Amino acid sequence: MKFIEQNAWQYLSVKLPAVGAFLLLVIIPLLQWLVDFEIIPKEYHGYITGGVMVFLSWLGKKIYQPKLHQVPLGFVAVTAGHSNSDPGAVNGKFKEAELVTKFRNAVELYLLRAGLTVKTDGQGTINLPLTNAIHIIRGSSTAIEFHMNAASNKQANGIETISLPKDKKLAKALSKAVAEAFGSRLRGDEGWIDQSQSAHGKLGFVSNGGLIVELGFISNEAELSAFNEKYWLAAKAVAEVIIKHEKGV
Ligand SMILES: [Zn+2]
Incomplete structure (x- = not known):
């Protein structure tokens, strides 16, 4: 018999936002620095951080879910x-x-x-x-x-x-x-x-x-x-x- 993996961490659509959150620890200070030095306008800060999360979530679903669906379902x-x-x-x-x-x-x-x-x-x-x-x-x-x-x-x-x-x-x-x-x-x-x-x-x-x-x-x-x-x-x-x-x- 076979079990289908239920571990949510297998789904990179879940994992990638977590990776994204980690990256934001680097990106946020960088954005802050760019805003402080007026290299980018202040209002772009939120768009960029939100955009990274949405992109990573989309990428995870797009790339990894078809592979999971190849696991044969038991009958x-x-x-x-x-x-x-x-x-x-x-x-x-x-x-x-x-x-x-x-x-x-x-x-x-x-x-x-x-x-x-x-x-x-x-x-x-x-x-x-x-x-x-x-x-x-x-x-x-x-x-x-x-x-x-x-x-x-x-x-x-x-x-x-x-x-x-x-x-x-x-x-x-x-x-x-x-x-x-x-x-x-x-x-x-x-x-x-x-x-x-x-x-x-x-x-x-x-x-x-x-x-x-x-x-x-x-x-x-x-x-x-x-x-x-x-x-x-x-x-x-x-x-x-x-x-x-x-x-x-
Ligand atoms: Zn017989």
């Missing part, structure tokens, strides 16, 4: 796994791509309510493919994609988040939030799966800096029911983890 990217043409795992009438799209929308809503800037891989029922998702997450401060696991063993269960080792803490917090909301257990290292140990192998989304949250097993009837009944609750908990992460608390 959170939340994307749904698979796409409208690739359903992902399926259990009866339930398709992974559709469930995680609903989850993405719910997380987005809570993030927007908290005042964060959010980018998604589609609105409503739109779920763009992975190539779009990878493009969308570029420049984000946090990028998270939602999936559901599936296994031939119907008992397989639990929540996990796949990430690079640098995002281990956030991955664990996300899994914990989901597991608590659904009453599920954590898989891997307290909910964290190192990308190199993932059954999926190397994931494009994770290689590009994102985290993949597996919101339980669609193939497990109990976890599928928990998802359908409580996904809003889990989405709210996930959003709270992201908000805390973004705010650095």
Whole structure:
């Protein structure tokens, strides 16, 4: 995550008048000397000192503010796994791509309510493919994609988040939030799966800096029911983890 510098001293439109005030310690005695010796008329004294301040303020804004605006503003990217043409795992009438799209929308809503800037891989029922998702997450401060696991063993269960080792803490917090909301257990290292140990192998989304949250097993009837009944609750908990992460608390 990134903080935008809030220090007013960075803005030279603030700094320059201060520098100007310092210069006036030199300029004022000089002006006084010029007035005393009648080199310049007395009434110009005020105009010159005021003019220096206005000029320095204008110069600071003109020169330095465009540079500050080049600092990228942070945004959170939340994307749904698979796409409208690739359903992902399926259990009866339930398709992974559709469930995680609903989850993405719910997380987005809570993030927007908290005042964060959010980018998604589609609105409503739109779920763009992975190539779009990878493009969308570029420049984000946090990028998270939602999936559901599936296994031939119907008992397989639990929540996990796949990430690079640098995002281990956030991955664990996300899994914990989901597991608590659904009453599920954590898989891997307290909910964290190192990308190199993932059954999926190397994931494009994770290689590009994102985290993949597996919101339980669609193939497990109990976890599928928990998802359908409580996904809003889990989405709210996930959003709270992201908000805390973004705010650095
Ligand atoms: Zn998936």
